[in-house]
Amino acid sequence: MENKSHALAAGVFVLVVAAMLAGLATWLTRDNTSYQQFELTSKDGVTGLQPQAAVRYKGVAVGKVTRIGFDPQLPGNVLIRIAVNDQAPITPSTFAVLGYQGVTGLAHVQLDDDEVAQPVEPPGPSGLPRLPLRSSPLSRLAEQGPAILGQVQEATQRINQLLGDDNQKRFSTVLDSMGQAASSVAALSQRLDTTVKERLDPTLAALPPLAGDARQTLQALQQAGTQVSTLAADIGQTTRRLSADGGALDQLTQGTQALARVADQFGNSTLPRINRAADDTSRAARQLGRTAGGVNENPQVFIYGPGRSGAGPGEPGFEAPVVQP
Template sequence: MENKSHALAAGIFVLVVAAMLAGLAVWLTRDNANYEQYELSTRDGVSGLQPQAAVRYKGVAVGKVTRIGFDPQVTGNVLIRIAVNEQAPISPTTFAVLGYQGVTGLAHVLLDDAEKPYPELPPGPSGLPRLPLKPSPFGKLAEQAPAILTQVEEATRRINQLLGDGNQQKLTEALSNIGQAAGSVNTLTQRLDATVTQRLDPALAALPPLASDARQTLQSLQQAGAGVSALAADLGKTTQRLNAEGGAIDQITLGTQSLARAADQFSNTTLPRVNRAADDTSRAARQLGRAAGGITDNPQLFIYGSGRVPPGPGEAGFAP
């Protein structure tokens, strides 16, 4: 009898503890938030998505997946029903996409906003509003997988052609040529080093004296420039003095004007007189010439005068 009472007490204790744990679990998992139901329809696969999966808006948990099935309106589409907290900023620009968590393959629903509003989708048979579901990156990759595999096969075929026996021999020859070219480059480098050591270094050593000479030449040119500047200043002063009123240029101008007036006076007064005297002298010289000619022809003029002497006997025109 005593053993039965202990077993009954232990059973009652276990039931009470279980009830308390259940109540604690219910209290801890209670959710007093209000949710709004939305539906998502997609033709892509939803591998890794399970009911009760999280729904996140820009990374913040705002709900969960309540049901996954098939869309009765579109054959082959998967219908996902989600519950979203009414405080989540769902707007006409909101869209959904499936996200995958790490390497586990578990999927969840991501909500985000686009730059422009999407066309409003008609509600399904249940009357719940629908959100546009964009293909996930994993789904795009799965769609592009056949094309990627085809490109990989083509690239592999071309690589095999490139690495054929003939191309390998050509590649070996090319590597040998590259080695010879590298040897030639090393030889050229050594020659360049020798040239730099034997010719360029002495030339560089001669540059400082040359720079010193150039500096001295520049100083001489600067001094000569200073002298030229001083000479130019003196010439400027001399020019100012020559151009000053009553200066040498004015005096030369006055002398020239006086000389011009004297030349005009000589031309107008003295020169005509000289010309008349020259004419008189010329006439006198002509008369003197005629007189000398007459004397030469008839010397008797000094005795008989200027009258004509009658011809004598034996002369032409003699009349007895």
């Protein structure tokens, strides 16, 4: 009986300790945070993502993954349910993407905001709101993998063709040609050295006298330019003197104006007087001519006087003479 009582006490003690450890674990792992449930659906694989994986909003832990399964609405899609802290700033422009931690391959859900609002996805059968899940960089790289491998294979084939036997022979020929060209260049350089020593050096020796002649010519040109500048200054001074007040041009202008006034006065006063005098002289000459004609026709005018002469043609009282038959 005593052994049974010790065994019962030990069993009770173990049960009490186990209950206390379970309660302590529950108390330590309790979470009083309020969460909001969201769903994510994706046609890409979610390798490395596990339940209880972290959900981060711009790198800050705001929740966890609660469930991973298949989407009953879209066959072939993966459905991920996440719990997000109510304090997380979820907006209509929020989207999700899978992130990976280094080389471990473990994935987590990364939330971020875009500049424009995302299209609202209809809720699933559970009635929970859904957030758009974009393809991760690793998924895009996996999708582009076949194309990259094809390009690498094509580049390898081209390199093999470039390094083929025929091209290697051509490269050898090109290298030989380049060696011959280098030899030709060296020979040409030697010829140039000989030409410089035999022909160019004497020419360079003759350059100093030629440079002296050129200096003398330049000095002569400078003297001629100085003389031209002096002549231009004299011409400018003469022009200023002619154009100054009271100068030759001014006096010539005044003389021309006086001559114009004299000509104007002659045309306005003297010339009409001369014309009237000429008209009077003409009338007097005509009268003298008529008088001389009358004396010539009737010399008795000096004795009997002029008498009364008959009316002439066009005058009042003129009568045409009668013509005898």
